[in-house]
Amino acid sequence: MSRLELDGLTRRYGPVTALDHLSFSVSSGQVTGFLGPNGAGKTTAMRAVFGLTALDSGTVRWNGRPVTLAERRRFGYLPEDRGLYPGMLVGEQLEYLGRLHGLSPAAAAAAAAGWLDRLGVAGRAGDKVESLSLGNQQRVQLASALVHNPDLLILDEPLSGLDPAGIDTVGETLAAHAHAGKCVLFSSHQLDLVEDLCESVVIIDQGQVVTSGTVDDLTTRGRPRLVVRVAGDRDGAWARSLAGVTVSENDGGALRLVLDPPADPQSVLRAAFTAGPVEEFAVRRRRLSEVFREAVAHGGSGRRQATRSETGAAR
Amino acid sequence: MSSIIPIVVAIAALAFIALRKTGRLGPPGYRRERDAALMISPAAAPTLRLLPLPGDVGLVAARELRVRVRGRAFRVGTLLVLLIVSGAIVIPALIGSKATAARVGVAGPLSAPVRAAVVADGHAFGGTVDLVAEPGEQAAAADLRAGRIDLAVIDGRRIVTNKPVSASDTSATAQLTRAVASTVGTGEALQAAGLTPAQAAVIAGARALPVSSLQPGRPGTTQRNTSYVGLLVLFFMLTQYNAWTLTGVIEEKSSRIVEVLLAAIPPARLLAGKVLGIGLAAFLQAGLAVAVAVTEARAVHSDALNGLTPLTVAATLTWLVLGYAFYAWVYAAAGSTVDRQEQAQSLLIPLGLPVILGYFVASTAALSGNPSVLVQVLAYLPPTAPFAMPVLVSLGAASWWQFALSAAISVAGTVAVARAAGAVYRASILRTGPRVPFRELLTR
Numbered sequence: 001m002s003r004l005e006l007d008g009l010t011r012r013y014g015p016v017t018a019l020d021h022l023s024f025s026v027s028s029g030q031v032t033g034f035l036g037p038n039g040a041g042k043t044t045a046m047r048a049v050f051g052l053t054a055l056d057s058g059t060v061r062w063n064g065r066p067v068t069l070a071e072r073r074r075f076g077y078l079p080e081d082r083g084l085y086p087g088m089l090v091g092e093q094l095e096y097l098g099r100l101h102g103l104s105p106a107a108a109a110a111a112a113a114g115w116l117d118r119l120g121v122a123g124r125a126g127d128k129v130e131s132l133s134l135g136n137q138q139r140v141q142l143a144s145a146l147v148h149n150p151d152l153l154i155l156d157e158p159l160s161g162l163d164p165a166g167i168d169t170v171g172e173t174l175a176a177h178a179h180a181g182k183c184v185l186f187s188s189h190q191l192d193l194v195e196d197l198c199e200s201v202v203i204i205d206q207g208q209v210v211t212s213g214t215v216d217d218l219t220t221r222g223r224p225r226l227v228v229r230v231a232g233d234r235d236g237a238w239a240r241s242l243a244g245v246t247v248s249e250n251d252g253g254a255l256r257l258v259l260d261p262p263a264d265p266q267s268v269l270r271a272a273f274t275a276g277p278v279e280e281f282a283v284r285r286r287r288l289s290e291v292f293r294e295a296v297a298h299g300g301s302g303r304r305q306a307t308r309s310e311t312g313a314a315r
Numbered sequence: 316m317s318s319i320i321p322i323v324v325a326i327a328a329l330a331f332i333a334l335r336k337t338g339r340l341g342p343p344g345y346r347r348e349r350d351a352a353l354m355i356s357p358a359a360a361p362t363l364r365l366l367p368l369p370g371d372v373g374l375v376a377a378r379e380l381r382v383r384v385r386g387r388a389f390r391v392g393t394l395l396v397l398l399i400v401s402g403a404i405v406i407p408a409l410i411g412s413k414a415t416a417a418r419v420g421v422a423g424p425l426s427a428p429v430r431a432a433v434v435a436d437g438h439a440f441g442g443t444v445d446l447v448a449e450p451g452e453q454a455a456a457a458d459l460r461a462g463r464i465d466l467a468v469i470d471g472r473r474i475v476t477n478k479p480v481s482a483s484d485t486s487a488t489a490q491l492t493r494a495v496a497s498t499v500g501t502g503e504a505l506q507a508a509g510l511t512p513a514q515a516a517v518i519a520g521a522r523a524l525p526v527s528s529l530q531p532g533r534p535g536t537t538q539r540n541t542s543y544v545g546l547l548v549l550f551f552m553l554t555q556y557n558a559w560t561l562t563g564v565i566e567e568k569s570s571r572i573v574e575v576l577l578a579a580i581p582p583a584r585l586l587a588g589k590v591l592g593i594g595l596a597a598f599l600q601a602g603l604a605v606a607v608a609v610t611e612a613r614a615v616h617s618d619a620l621n622g623l624t625p626l627t628v629a630a631t632l633t634w635l636v637l638g639y640a641f642y643a644w645v646y647a648a649a650g651s652t653v654d655r656q657e658q659a660q661s662l663l664i665p666l667g668l669p670v671i672l673g674y675f676v677a678s679t680a681a682l683s684g685n686p687s688v689l690v691q692v693l694a695y696l697p698p699t700a701p702f703a704m705p706v707l708v709s710l711g712a713a714s715w716w717q718f719a720l721s722a723a724i725s726v727a728g729t730v731a732v733a734r735a736a737g738a739v740y741r742a743s744i745l746r747t748g749p750r751v752p753f754r755e756l757l758t759r
Contacts, residue, residue: 050578052745073579083572088382096378100371100579144575 002028002063004152004183009048009058011041011207018044020207021058026152026185030199031178033215034187037296041207042187043080046154050077062152073102076150080157082141084129090140091116091125094147101148108147115143119169135166142170146177153177155186159193171197195219195288203295211295219285226257226265228272229280238275242268254280371580372588379592383559384599392555393600399551400608403544405615416442417491420458422449423470429502433468436494442487466492471503543681545631545705548604550674553638553701554667556597557646561659561666563589564650564744573744582741590643594636601635630708630718637725638701641732642670648736651744673699677706686712695721697728 004026011019018041026032036042047053049060050072062071085093091112098108116122119139124132129140138161145153158170174197178184185202188194194201195215202212211218225248230238236255239245244263249256257268265283272278383389417437421430430446437444447464449455452475455467459477465488467475474496480489505518567573576585605628649662673693680690686707694703694713704721707713713721 047574047745050574052574052577069581075578077575077578079571079574081571081574083567083570083575085382085566085572086570087386092381096374097575097579099374100576 001181002151002183004049004185005061005064006045006049007059007061009045009060010056011044011048011053012056017207019048019053019055019058022204022207022209023058024202024204024209024212026183026202027200028151028181028183029178031174031184031186031197033194033198033201034185034204035189035191035194035201035292036187036204040205042204043156044207045204046077046156046185046187047079049152049154050075070102071151073100074148074150075152075154076101076145076148078141078145078153078155078158082138084137084141084144086130087128089125090121090127090129090132093129094140094143097144098147101150103148111147111149112143115147116140119143119173134161135163138162138166139169142173146173150182152183153185155184157188158186159188159190167193191289191292192287201288203292205296211291215288218291219288222286224259224265225284225286226259226268227254227280227282227284228257228268228278229254230272230275231277231279233276238271239268242271256284372584372591375576375580375585375588376592376595379563379589380595380599383593383596388559389596389600393603396548396551396600396604397607399547400544400604401611403547404608404611416445417466417488418445418447418464419491419495420447420449420455420464420467422452422455422467425468425471425499426502426506429471429499429506432498432502433495436491436498444491466495468495468499471499474499543678544608545627545709546674546678546681546702548601549631549635549638549702549705550670550678552597552601552604552635553642553670556593556639557642557666557670558659558663559593559596560590560643560646561650561662562656563593564647564740565653565656565659568651568653568744569655577745582744583737586644586647586737586740590640590647594639594643597639598636601632605632627705627709630705633722634701634705637697637722637729641697641701641725641729644729644733644736648739651740669698670702673702677702680710681706684710686710695724697725697732700725 005023006025007023009019009022010017020041022041022045034042034046044053048055048058049067051067060067088096091109094112094115095105095108098111099105103111113122113125116125119142121132121136121139121143124136124140129137132140142155142158145155153174155174158174159167162170171193174184174186178199198215200212200214201218203210213221228239230236230253234253236247236250236253239247239255239257242263244260245268246258246260247255248258259265259268269278269281272281419433433446434444447458449458449464449467452467452469455464455469455475458464459467459475462477465476469475474492476488476492480492501518505514510518567576573585580588646662646666649666650659653659653662676687676689676693676699680686680703690703690706691712693699694707694717700721704713704718708718
């Protein structure tokens with residue numbers, strides 16, 4: 001059981017604070033999603049784990065101790081910009097990265113071949129990276145982060161630009177890696193995919209954690225949510241008059257309701273019966289996207305604007 | 316004529332590099348490796364193991380060496396270096412080849428010792444003399460007019476040439492004619508004096524004693540040409556390797572692979588491995604050039620390398636190493652401040668100025684054989700010493716302690732530059748966007 005801890009990471013770019021005492025941890029054995037609006041500090045935080053961000057204060061710990069170079073070599077990183085040598089042969093490139101991360105020549109060659117095979121690009125080992133299609137380049141990039149079987153895998157937007165088949169491949173690969181006892185953290189803006197792929201999430205905004213926990217907890221926590229459909233009723237006027245009931249959505253008569261005291265599911269059901277024949281009645285979880293919007297909405301929007309433009313310039 | 320050669324060469328080299336940078340000579344050829352299995356097999360691993368270098372620096376250097384040597388830039392560059400070297404050796408040899416084999420017609424009797432002495436005259440002038448038997452004076456005259464022989468000895472009493480030979484004529488034929496005239500006259504006189512053939516042979520073989528001086532003399536053309544060829548190769552190679560370092564650093568930054576690399580290896584070690592790897596590729600090329608030069612010079616009996624003492628070769632190679640070591644850091648640091656290959660253009664020209672200055676000043680000295688005060692000063696400044704000092708050595712104008720002093724200054728300068736370059740590299744390699752301002756790099 002290993003564990004990555006970010007403890008009080010702070011990074012300022014001039015007047016702008018990209019990371020503001022950011023603290024959270026990632027446990028092995030599960031896939032953790034790293035969420036936040038643009039400019040929230042996700043990339044800066046991930047780079048800090050690899051020593052690529054000069055921190056003003058704070059510590060990155062691995063199993064309770066500050067990360068050493070030897071331990072960092074056992075980490076894998078897929079940056080947002082996906083670095084590979086465009087003119088280098090695919091197989092050689094993976095071997096080289098494997099060796100830089102401490103593998104023996106034979107182990108690096110075997111791992112490179114194994115990953116290319118597993119990701120369905122085995123036939124391209126002797127091709128230059130720049131000659132591959134975009135989808136195959138992304139597969140090779142994923143392989144480059146995994147070639148040394150890292151204890152901690154951090155991926156910055158690994159799903160962006162992938163087709164559905166590619167998303168499935170990445171998702172399965174990350175899940176398999178996590179379930180083999182490794183730490184996996186990845187950032188994404190595709191919240192529905194994150195909800196499917198991740199066991200837990202960390203949501204940050206303005207360089208601070210605003211919410212974190214398992215997906216199960218976050219989506220069931222909080223006020224009860226119902227979906228109710230009453231035959232012949234398109235507007236849901238019956239629900240709008242109930243105390244403590246908010247209609248958050250009306251999808252052609254299927255009302256999505258958020259309950260506050262004194263309302264509870266039983267009283268809403270009774271009210272629905274009196275309004276007409278009930279065709280649908282369900283207690284629903286929150287979607288992760290709702291959790292995200294709620295968590296991020298509390299921050300001041302003016303400050304976020306500044307953070308966004310500044311981190312863009314300072315990167 | 317000789318003074319425009321350095322200018323033409325410099326322009327050609329810069330144009331070549333500029334064209335490569337703008338891609339007008341085409342992108343590196345894409346070659347598909349048919350046998351993917353071959354690639355994946357550990358066949359590639361021996362290259363990595365060959366270098367007994369410590370850990371990650373060795374890995375980075377080995378990759379760099381392998382990619383460079385396989386790349387098109389290396390092949391084209393090597394070809395150009397070999398062309399320059401071959402041209403410098405073969406062309407003068409072809410132009411000067413007339414003097415090397417003279418034909419002397421002999422009509423009437425000529426004693427064996429005198430014949431041997433005439434042949435020996437040819438060797439004294441750095442060529443060969445073939446004796447051609449002529450049936451008579453008429454036949455000899457006909458051969459002279461037709462150019463089949465250069466001069467004729469008639470009955471051991473007269474020398475006949477096609478065109479008049481004046482005392483001030485310094486052509487090879489004229490010099491040989493005067494020598495043969497003197498040899499034959501002396502030889503015949505000795506025989507007339509009644510000496511035995513053996514005594515006559517000893518006296519006929521007599522040659523003026525070699526003369527040496529306490530003060531070093533002005534070097535001859537041969538030595539000048541040799542030091543210029545060395546300079547040319549130095550200039551071309553340094554310009555080329557500097558460009559490799561610059562574009563190599565930009566490649567890593569622009570493709571962002573540097574983020575992946577720096578997650579596993581500290582910046583100073585990545586930079587050191589890169590400089591080392593490109594350096595090894597460079598010296599592989601330089602070694603090839605020297606080997607080809609020596610082989611060719613032997614094959615065509617060129618005198619271009621006669622003045623090439625082991626000392627000159629050692630000085631040139633030493634300064635190739637020192638020059639590369641000094642400039643590699645500068646170019647690597649400069650490369651880390653820009654994002655895209657296109658921006659390399661704006662760096663190549665200002666960074667190349669000291670190289671061009673050193674080359675011009677040194678080549679002027681090499682071609683004139685006269686080490687000016689400027690060259691003697693530039694020989695102690697690390698940016699220009701790689702050009703100025705080897706020229707001083709080949710002109711015999713530097714003693715060992717001056718050489719050592721200049722090398723020591725250069726090494727110290729390299730250490731200082733490497734430190735500054737490391738700081739600039741660390742500060743700017745991970746930053747993208749607009750070019751990093753120099754002032755900001757120093758204040759970080």
